[in-house]
Ligand SMILES: CCC[C@H](NC(=O)CCC(=O)O)C(=O)O
């Protein structure tokens with residue numbers, strides 16, 4: 109596996125899920141695979157869970173780990189070609205990437221969407237440059253349009269906690285004070301659509317339609333209450349306007365409707381539904397204190413499963429070296 113961006117990169121999902129549960133039962137089983145191999149994790153943006161769980165997974169697999177926070181100590185990087193570099197950027201990504209590739213065997217990249225140029229973001233321009241120029245296998249640690257490590261962990265969590273064979277899973281938009289990427293909901297939708305036994309529904313205000321390549325055949329319900337009815341899992345996330353119905357709205361906040369905040373009344377509409385969120389979460393914007401602290405909240409085991417999803421991905425990449 110030379111890159112990990114989309115669900116299909118893992119091959120048959122049932123096999124990947126079986127590997128996840130095998131590793132969860134013995135997370136040091138494949139420690140031999142990473143001996144004398146180095147993972148380089150490159151962060152253009154903040155992180156807690158991805159930073160910690162990916163290092164833990166790499167160490168479980170016997171790897172050495174290097175972490176680079178590009179905006180804290182490295183040279184400021186120019187990402188555009190053809191630019192005369194007479195400003196505050198001392199190095200071009202097209203030199204920095206192959207240099208970083210010299211010092212490692214695998215690369216993980218976090219580079220969020222800029223949310224100003226939809227074409228640039230949805231082409232995964234930065235990630236594709238790492239894939240093209242690093243000479244190493246590359247996996248996304250949330251890039252402009254995807255967060256597959258998160259979605260894989262989410263699916264593991266749903267599989268562990270479902271009480272019916274075909275659970276109803278609802279991805280619900282919720283309000284936020286900042287313009288956030290669509291990467292998390294995009295990948296969540298992609299992985300729920302790929303899962304064999306999930307009744308998947310997406311609910312959001314009109315105008316917040318996610319890119320059709322991620323929505324697939326999922327049902328979209330603009331009435332949040334109707335969407336929540338009978339749900340087994342509620343996955344809440346904010347995202348900025350994806351610019352699908354109006355390109356000029358891309359990356360903007362076009363709704364701050366607080367009636368979409370997930371509270372106990374919302375959860376009363378469900379089938380004793382479990383609450384999920386990738387974290388970090390803005391309490392009492394996305395979800396109320398009572399809901400995220402309730403016995404039905406899975407946000408902590410969901411975060412714990414990030415170590416497992418990443419272990420499967422790194423294992424696959426090491427096996428393919
Ligand atoms: C895993 C989620 C990462 C990121 N979240 C944020 O940037 C939240 C920042 C904030 O709430 O200020 C996002 O929404 O894609």
Ligand SMILES: NC(=O)OP(=O)(O)O
Nearest residue numbers: 155156157158386387
């Ligand atoms: N869910 C997630 O990726 O968290 P971080 O942004 O803290 O890594």
